[in-house]
Amino acid sequence: MRPRVINGLLLAIVILLWLLLLGFHLMQQMVSVLRTDQPLIIGSLYYRASLVAFWLSSLMLAGRLLGNIEKLHISGLLWRLFMTGMVGVSLILVSTFVNRMMSNPIKGYLSAFFFCLALAAVVAYFLSALFIFRRLIFYPRTRRKITTWQFFTAVLLVGMVYPVYGSEYWERITYVPLVLVSLLLCSHVRWVSYLNFNQKLRALGLLSLNILVMITYLVAEQLLPQQLGIRIDDSVFEVGFLTYVVIFSMVYSIFSVLVLFFNLPTSSVFERESLEIASFEKINQAIQANLDFTEILRTLLDACLLTANARAGWIELTPVEGMADPEIKIRSRISGSDVAELRESYNLTQKVLNEQKFYLVRHMGKHKSFRNQRTRFRTLLCVPVYSNSTAYGAVFIVSDLVNAFEEVTIKSVSSYAEQAGIALENARLIKSNIELERYQEQLKIAKEVQTQLLPRQLPGDRQIEMFARSENADEVGGDYFDAIKTPDGRYRVAIGDVSGKGTTAAFYMAEVKGVFHALAALDLDPHTFVATANQAMSECMQKGAFVTLTYLEINPALKQVAMIRAGHCPGYFYCAANQSLRSLREGTLGLGILRSGNYRSMMPAPTLVSYRPGDVLVLFTDGIVEARDEAANEFGYERIEAMIRDHARGSAGEIADAIVNSAKLFTRSKLQDDYTVLVIRFT
Amino acid sequence: MEIRQIQQEHYVTLSPVGDLDAHSSVHLDEKIQKLVEAGKVMIHVDFSEVTYISSAGLGVFISYLDEIASQGGQLVLSQLSDNIYDVFSILGLNKLDHLIILSPEEKEVATYFVQK
The missing domain is CATH 3.30.450.40 (GAF domain)
Incomplete structure (x- = not known):
């Protein structure tokens, strides 16, 4: 069944039982009008049984309605309790007042009605108090408190049977555990310490008001039957369930008030x-x-x-x-x-x-x-x-x-x-991490773009085999190499190195590529080519920046290489016939150094090299030459020479790999500068 | 980096100490810039205590070449180690009129300025 239905049923039972009690009282009134010496109906076992049933069902209803207060709003709860009490108190006052005004025949019936109303009000009030205090005691809930409360409930239930099987023996047995367990429960006032000063003050006031209500009820209990002229057997109300609840509520309220009062000064x-x-x-x-x-x-x-x-x-x-x-x-x-x-x-x-x-x-x-x-x-x-x-x-x-x-x-x-x-x-x-990540992302993109600036594969034919290996120290770098084959079968090759490294160098490197491709399409002689490149680069580079470049034009028809070294580190020509190695040192200034017109006039004639099958041309950037080991020794030209001699019979790729790998082995780590090795092998 | 500066009779001697890399060459750049701005274009750089020069270091000298030339000045580098001399000569800087690079043996600097 749904909880609402159960609650409704319980409420109906409570009302029915109350009506039954009212019936008893009215009957009593009727009987006593006729005959005054008739034994009291109100003291009868039927009456007592109905009363116990009324208590029990009210307890169950109150438990269902107030047993699960989730959020503890102390002053709100105490205020509601007080208001409930006030309804009862005003009812009692009204009833005594009305009673005095009324004339005799109706008076008795009205009194009975008022008495029953007062009874309901008292039950409602103290049962509410019981469950509200239970919520306070369970703040916070612990296993031990629950056990204590269960024991207390058991005592209450035992007390409930009292009016039916009442004896003084009962009374003595139940009072001692009741007082003990009440005192035990009264020690649970932890909720007080969680209140601030104002909340404590409010709780103190409300609890005091409730104590007043309780006292009013206690006085009324003594006076009301007399006032209303109702004769009841004292043993019905004096002990038992309701009394127990009243005692507990009183003790707990007084105890809480004291605790609140003494806690006020420390609350700040x-x-x-x-x-x-x-x-x-x-x-x-x-x-x-x-x-x-x-x-x-x-x-x-x-x-x-x-x-x-x-x-x-x-x-x-x-x-x-x-x-x-x-x-x-x-x-x-x-x-x-x-x-x-x-x-x-x-x-x-x-x-x-x-x-x-x-x-x-x-x-x-x-x-x-x-x-x-x-x-x-x-x-x-x-x-x-x-x-x-x-x-x-x-x-x-x-x-x-x-x-x-x-x-x-x-x-x-x-x-x-x-x-x-x-x-x-x-x-x-x-x-800074986020920023760094963003920069790294940008650099990654830049690296990808730059990788695309370098040729993935160099041109070649049966007589010319070209291979290059290049890597940057940072994500992006300033090394450049490129080669194109002209329509008439000549090759224009360049290897270059922009001063500095990193992003600035990378931008200029892209510039060099642009210049190379623009000029390579124009069919210029090497002299003009380099001079024009110098002019172009001078115009776009910031002061102090320069590019070293070695430019060559290979003419397979003449089996001849024309070369201009513009500040770039000199490469080598290996002659297979006499196994000799020639350093190609002849050269001129790097690009961008001399920005005035004198550059061309200072340039020597291109170095001309005639080749035969088996000869090898090796070009590289200073990242290889200046690779340093832990003791800061340079890899240097001699080691490059040795690698060329040792691997001269290998393919272009093998020679390039041999040089790079030996430089890496020499430094024992990755190279500190951008490096490029370009090998041209004539077959 | 430490750069000593001595005013000679007809020129100024700068003596940088240590590596002339991307970081330290900034100081040399500032020194030379001040001199050139003040019209002191007879500059001698003593390399006896320079152990290494990077492309940024080279850039410092290159960037003032035109200005010194146009003001009729002279830049003389002396006492370069073999390695550093190589770096300058491979780049072709030894072929310039206004930049004179002396071999380690040549210690007499003054004559290059007096001629002017």
Whole structure:
């Protein structure tokens, strides 16, 4: 069945039983009008059984309605309880008043009705009280409390049987455990300590009012039957369930009132503590989620002001790299000019940051630096905000009282500052990490783009085999190589190196590619080619930047190479016939060095090399030559020469690999500079 | 990096100490810029305590060549180690009129300025 249906059924049963009781009373009235010496119907076993049934069903109904109060709103509950009580009290007052006004024939029946109403009101009130106090006792719920309560309920149920099988023996047996268990339950007043001062005061008032209601009921219980002229057997109401509930409610209320009263003075301390905990939590949350420096600092200042009960406060920051704005101004209840004035007297921020310890001025009027200040403040506390790696600044709080900050306060403020330091550090690291990731993403893209700038495969034919290996020290670099085959079967080849490395070099490298391709299409002689390239590069590069380049034109028809070395590190020509190695040192200035017109006139004639099958031309950039081992020795030209001699019979790829691998082996790690090796093998 | 600067009779001697790489060459650049701006275009750079020069270091000298030439000045580098001399000569810088690169044996610098 649904809970609502059960509740409805229970309510119906309660009402029916109440009507039954009312019936008994009316019958009694009827009988007593006729004959006064008739034995009391009200004392009969039927009456008593109905009464017990009424109690039991009311208890069950109250348990269903009030047994599961989820949220504890103490003053609300007590207020409702009081209002319930007031309904009963006013009912009793009205009934006695009406009773006096009425004439005899109706009076008796009306009294009976009023008595039953009062009974219902009393039952409703005390059962409500029972379950509300149960909720208070179960704050918080523990296994032991539940067991105690179950025992208490058992005693109550036993007490319920009393009116039916009542004897004094019963009474004695049940009273002792009832009192014991009530006292045990009364010790559970933990809820009091969770209230703040105002809530305690309210609870105290409401409980006192309820005690008054209870006393009214107790008095009414004694006087009402007499007043209403109802004759009842005392043993019906004097002991048993309802009495037990009344005793428990009274004892618990009085006990709670006492506890509340004595806890009033200390509540401000607890309130402060809980405020501090809340502040601490707030800062902690800021640490976990917040990336906004201003917000973290604002939280810190608010927490400090609240905890220290300070008059005003502000935060001074030192410039920190990565912080959005080093000039963030955070202050509370103090003007910027006042802060500046105090700051002028004594710059504490640097001092506390250096010492990593707070600085307290107990009496600014007596402090050598602040003595001459016309400030309304008397106490000043300055606490550094820093992390392991960074000094962020300091938080200042002031009070207009002398020696206003106690040790505990300073400790709290210091721990807030510490937490804030961690929060700032986290925020900074996360921010810079995000930025770094973005840069890395950009660099990755740049690397991809640059890789596409270099030819994936070099041209060649049966007589000419070309192979290049190139790698950058950073994501992007300044090495360049390229080769194109002209329609008439000649090859134009370039290997170059832009000064510097990284992004700047990479941009110029792209520029070099543009120049190479533009000029290679024009069928220029090597001389003009290099001179024009110098002019083009001079115009686009910033002062001090330059490009070294070796340009060659291979003419397979003549089996001849014409070469101009423009500042680039000299390559080698290996002659297979006499196994000789020739360093191609003849050359001119790198591109972009001489930006005036003299460049061309200074250029020597191109170096001409005639080749035969088996000969090898090896070009490279200085990343290979200047590769260093741990002792800073250079790989140098001799080792390159040796590698060429050793591998001259191999393919172009084998020779290039041999040189690169041996340089890598030499440095024992990755090369520090961009490197390129370009091998041309004539077959 | 430490760069000593001595005012000679007809020229200024700069003596950088250590590696002339991307970081340290900035200081040399500032020194030379100040001199050139002040019209002191007779500059001698003593390489006796320079152990290494990167392309950024070379860039410093290259970037003032035109200006020094146009003001009729002279840049003389002396006491270069073999390695550093190679770096300059491979780049072709030894072929310029206004940049004179002396071999380690040549220590007499003054004559190159007096001629002018």
